[in-house]
Amino acid sequence: MPYTPPTDEMQFVLEKVLGFEHPELDSETIAAVLGEAAKLAGEVLAPLNSVGDRDGCMLAGGHVKTPAGFRDAYRQYCEGGWNAVPFDPAYGGQGLPWALAFPVQEMWQGANMSFGLCPLLNQGAVEALHAHGSDALKETYLPKLITGEWTGTMNLTEPQAGSDLSVIRTKAEKQGDGTYKITGQKIYITYGEHDFSENIVHLVLARSPDGIEGSKGLSLYLVPKFLEDGTRNDVVCTGLEHKLGIHASPTCTMQYGDRGGATGFLVGRENEGLKCMFTMMNNARLSVGLQGMAISEAATQMAEAYALERVQGVSLVTGKPVPIAGHGDVQRMLVTMRVLTDAGRMMSYYAASHLDKAAAGDTEAQKIVELLTPVVKAWCTDRAVEVASLGIQVHGGIGYAEETGAAQFLRDARILPIYEGTNGVQSLDFVFRKIARDKGAAALGWLEGLGPCDSDVDGVRCELISLVRALSEADPGKLSRAAEPALQAFGTFVGAVFMARATSASEERKDASAFYEGVILPRARAAIASAAYLLDN
Numbered sequence: 001m002p003y004t005p006p007t008d009e010m011q012f013v014l015e016k017v018l019g020f021e022h023p024e025l026d027s028e029t030i031a032a033v034l035g036e037a038a039k040l041a042g043e044v045l046a047p048l049n050s051v052g053d054r055d056g057c058m059l060a061g062g063h064v065k066t067p068a069g070f071r072d073a074y075r076q077y078c079e080g081g082w083n084a085v086p087f088d089p090a091y092g093g094q095g096l097p098w099a100l101a102f103p104v105q106e107m108w109q110g111a112n113m114s115f116g117l118c119p120l121l122n123q124g125a126v127e128a129l130h131a132h133g134s135d136a137l138k139e140t141y142l143p144k145l146i147t148g149e150w151t152g153t154m155n156l157t158e159p160q161a162g163s164d165l166s167v168i169r170t171k172a173e174k175q176g177d178g179t180y181k182i183t184g185q186k187i188y189i190t191y192g193e194h195d196f197s198e199n200i201v202h203l204v205l206a207r208s209p210d211g212i213e214g215s216k217g218l219s220l221y222l223v224p225k226f227l228e229d230g231t232r233n234d235v236v237c238t239g240l241e242h243k244l245g246i247h248a249s250p251t252c253t254m255q256y257g258d259r260g261g262a263t264g265f266l267v268g269r270e271n272e273g274l275k276c277m278f279t280m281m282n283n284a285r286l287s288v289g290l291q292g293m294a295i296s297e298a299a300t301q302m303a304e305a306y307a308l309e310r311v312q313g314v315s316l317v318t319g320k321p322v323p324i325a326g327h328g329d330v331q332r333m334l335v336t337m338r339v340l341t342d343a344g345r346m347m348s349y350y351a352a353s354h355l356d357k358a359a360a361g362d363t364e365a366q367k368i369v370e371l372l373t374p375v376v377k378a379w380c381t382d383r384a385v386e387v388a389s390l391g392i393q394v395h396g397g398i399g400y401a402e403e404t405g406a407a408q409f410l411r412d413a414r415i416l417p418i419y420e421g422t423n424g425v426q427s428l429d430f431v432f433r434k435i436a437r438d439k440g441a442a443a444l445g446w447l448e449g450l451g452p453c454d455s456d457v458d459g460v461r462c463e464l465i466s467l468v469r470a471l472s473e474a475d476p477g478k479l480s481r482a483a484e485p486a487l488q489a490f491g492t493f494v495g496a497v498f499m500a501r502a503t504s505a506s507e508e509r510k511d512a513s514a515f516y517e518g519v520i521l522p523r524a525r526a527a528i529a530s531a532a533y534l535l536d537n
């Protein structure tokens with residue numbers, strides 16, 4: 001069953017649930033943008049998803065060949081102007097709000113997550129360069145990264161430096177002309193090498209020339225595959241990972257400095273590399289949450305369609321053979337998949353709409369983005385694994401075979417809780433930086449400012465407020481143990497808030513919201529109890 005981008009649902013969430021308004025974007029314009037993106041996603045990218053899974057990428061002589069059809073799809077994507085959607089018009093971007101860019105991105109990710117990773121990483125590179133690059137670097141690199149003629153990557157990870165970037169060894173040495181020589185090895189670099197574009201612009205976290213140990217000695221460098229005069233830089237892909245999923249997304253080992261050192265240009269200030277990289281990572285973390293929700297949508301659509309076709313067993317009412325969608329347990333799985341997906345969509349678009357407000361100088365909105373970034377990343381991606389697994393369950397045995405594509409969704413989704421900071425790291429970010437650091441002010445402000453909720457949701461809110469207060473006073477050891485259930489409780493609650501808002505916008509959502517409240521929301525209570533236990537013991 002092909003993926004159909006749910007454009008009506010996207011527009012419902014944007015306009016009716018989130019009250020999105022924009023002087024230049026009326027409903028017809030939004031529908032037109034979504035409709036055009038849906039054509040590319042549904043007709044070009046989605047049919048390539050299984051091809052990419054089956055054929056994967058190939059590495060020969062430092063060159064990576066992506067699966068048949070991907071390069072042409074990328075060309076169509078760029079020609080349609082899709083790469084430029086949210087970026088600064090001063091550098092050729094379309095300047096559209098993130099609130100609209102997110103639904104558009106959702107389609108690339110839902111149709112073909114392996115493909116969607118290239119623009120996702122590029123988006124992070126553009127944001128980091130835009131925020132921290134010199135005027136000269138911005139003028140040289142941003143226009144082409146924005147059209148998609150060139151693509152950007154994010155080079156953090158090294159064999160000994162995954163979650164802990166403070167032990168990065170790749171190093172930079174200052175040259176007389178103000179450039180740097182970069183030497184070292186990076187691993188797991190998404191789209192580090194490929195055949196989509198003529199140039200690839202790597203943003204590399206490396207140890208500064210003064211070599212201070214720890215994360216304070218790291219700087220960010222821009223290292224292009226080809227320098228401005230056309231010279232090939234000293235960076236090469238030496239390996240591709242064979243992995244569980246996202247086979248069409250090349251995961252590269254990158255060697256810098258086999259021939260004396262790759263030429264790099266400092267982005268931002270020396271020793272502030274981590275700060276600059278976080279511009280990129282925060283942006284990417286929300287988008288990874290979006291990927292989770294997008295793949296949940298695709299898995300749910302596939303399971304819903306299959307359950308209507310597959311006849312097995314008889315109806316308990318009529319005694320006649322029925323499609324499996326007629327069985328209570330299958331209905332439970334399908335509705336669980338649907339409500340988790342819908343809740344994830346609402347919370348990720350909500351965060352995106354606050355990115356726009358924050359960019360316009362709204363400091364309260366900025367606090368909400370910061371609070372919700374680890375929640376959207378971890379909750380939506382954990383749910384993606386759950387939803388994709390349920391998708392296989394709905395299919396029965398054929399779901400475990402590769403034939404339907406249900407298994408691919410689970411294999412692809414499984415990376416989501418790992419990259420862009422594992423979900424364990426997200427939960428630590430949530431409790432230490434987003435709760436304990438300001439003594440719970442942002443979380444409590446958000447929870448208390450929600451206005452009236454119905455009684456069950458309100459009950460959980462009260463428990464969550466107590467938990468946030470306890471977290472903000474806990475010692476670090478206990479805080480880290482309670483972090484994961486605390487994040488899960490918060491995410492599950494946020495989902496309930498938006499499911500209720502959807503019902504206020506449309507009565508038709510009543511049943512879904514009631515299901516969420518009755519079946520999913522109790523998970524928040526259980527998680528609060530777990531977190532409280534871990535704080536006390």
Ligand SMILES: Cc1cc2nc3c(=O)[nH]c(=O)nc-3n(C[C@H](O)[C@H](O)[C@H](O)COP(=O)(O)OP(=O)(O)OC[C@H]3O[C@@H](n4cnc5c(N)ncnc54)[C@H](O)[C@@H]3O)c2cc1C
Nearest residue numbers: 154155156157162163188189190251419420421422424425
């Ligand atoms: C397909 C793929 C694509 C990737 N793309 C990129 C990319 O484009 N660029 C890039 O730079 N990197 C990329 N990565 C790397 C990815 O971001 C890391 O794998 C991830 O950050 C985890 O690091 P690690 O693998 O070293 O795991 P580790 O850091 O070794 O973690 C192992 C486990 O220990 C836990 N853990 C670690 N430290 C702590 C702690 N302090 N407290 C509690 N728990 C902890 C983790 O949560 C995890 O469960 C990619 C990885 C993969 C597999």
